[in-house]
Amino acid sequence: MRTSTILRPAAVLAIISVLSACGKPPGGPPPAAGTPxxxxxxxxxxxxLLQTELPGRTSPYQIADVRPQVGGIVQVRNFREGSDVKAGQVLYQINPATYKAAYDNSVAALTKAEASVKTARLKAGRYKELVAIKAVSQQDYDDAVAALGEAEADVSSARANMETSRINLDYAQVDAPISGRIGKSTVTPGALVTASQATALTTIQQLDPIYVDVTQSSTTWLNLKEALANGELQKSGNGAKVKLILENGRTYAQEGTLQFSDVTVNQDTGAITLRAVFPNTKTDLLPGMYVRAVLQEGVRQQxxxxxxxxxxxxxxxxxxxxxxxxxxxxxxxxxxxxxxxxxxxxxxxxxxxxxxxxxxxxxxxxxxxxxxxxxxxxxxxxxxxxxxxxxxxxxxx
Missing domain, CATH: 2.40.420.20 (conserved putative lor/sdh protein from methanococcus maripaludis s2 fold)
Structure with missing residues (x-):
């Protein structure tokens, strides 16, 4: 019993010495509790300010397909493809020979008809005096008056024919219907064209300003109207301003304005089309480009x-x-x-x-x-x- 009492303190001392040799427990003391x-x-x-970003495409402000209104051989092309043209500028010259001959013939026919009117008018005037003194019969006078009417009608017809031939002669020059950027030509000098053919000779597009058409879901459009109606949103200004983000991520330098929203919802997509117009003086925007339009919806005051x-x-x-x-x-x-x-x-x-x-x-x-x-x-x-x-x-x- 006594020996056992002596050994226990020794064992304790041995354990303490082992712990002292090993140092502190790994990780140190446990963290003290605290308030986070x-x-x-x-x-x-x-x-x-609430804004909505919507995908869209650019489209020309005006576009015109140029087609001939008379047939013939193209003699000259008077423009450079890809250049800017003005409304009324001559683009193509169709051989005018047959149309010039038709015009000259109609002018001669008009001159002849006008000469016939003079003769018929003089005759009708003389018969009017003679029928008063019974020198000619009433029937002869009536025939003279009728002949005058026919001659005057011939003049009107000849004048109309002359105007038609003049228009056809003018159509031999194919003019630009609008100002804008002209595309490639589908014909060259020497080609035969026909009146109102299906294939356009070229296409002109007005690029300044330019349209941006975007789509918005009808649900979002309804929510926006309700928020404006119940006062949650206030309009940010008189006109809805639109910013543009280009395909390369760059923000377009000039702001546009929202012009209108379509009155019909697309049955396949459930979306409506919104159209904005942007200035495009440097023609950075080309038709068909994919863009993202940032529209200002309104201001939520709270x-x-x-x-x-x-x-x-x-x-x-x-x-x-x-x-x-x-x-x-x-x-x-x-x-x-x-x-x-x-x-x-x-x-x-x-x-x-x-x-x-x-x-x-x-x-x-x-x-x-x-x-x-x-x-x-x-x-x-x-x-x-x-x-x-x-x-x-x-x-x-």
């Missing part, structure tokens, strides 16, 4: 914008966020977000002005937990060394 420190921001309402990093998703995929109440207790809120604006969410419901929204340290937050808060600022968040993060880590050790 979270970075929060005070939710404030502000006027928010908009709530919160950083996207403050919003997470629950198990059902719905947006949620943490707020800290006046007692320093964390509450979880289910949110309804309208859209993303830059790096922020526009919140429709779930938050109120003046509440403390957790932006940094959500991983330390849980509903019902008591926490400490520090004010979060975007500048501090961008540096990656926010006071909220540092404080939260310090409080857990």
């Amino acid at each position: 420190v979270l970075g929060v921001m005070t939710v404030r309402t502000q006027p928010v 908009g709530l914008l919160v950083p996207q990093q403050a919003v997470s998703r629950d198990g059902a995929g719905k947006p949620v966020a943490f707020v800290v109440n006046a007692d320093g207790v964390v509450e979880q809120r289910s949110l309804v977000t309208d859209r993303a604006i830059g790096d922020q969410w526009l919140v429709s419901s779930g938050l109120k002005e003046g509440e403390q929204l957790v932006v940094e340290g959500q991983q330390l937050a849980s509903a019902g937990a008591k926490v400490k808060v520090v004010q979060w600022t975007p500048k501090a968040a961008a540096s990656g060394t926010t006071t909220a993060v540092t404080g939260a880590r310090a409080g857990t050790h």
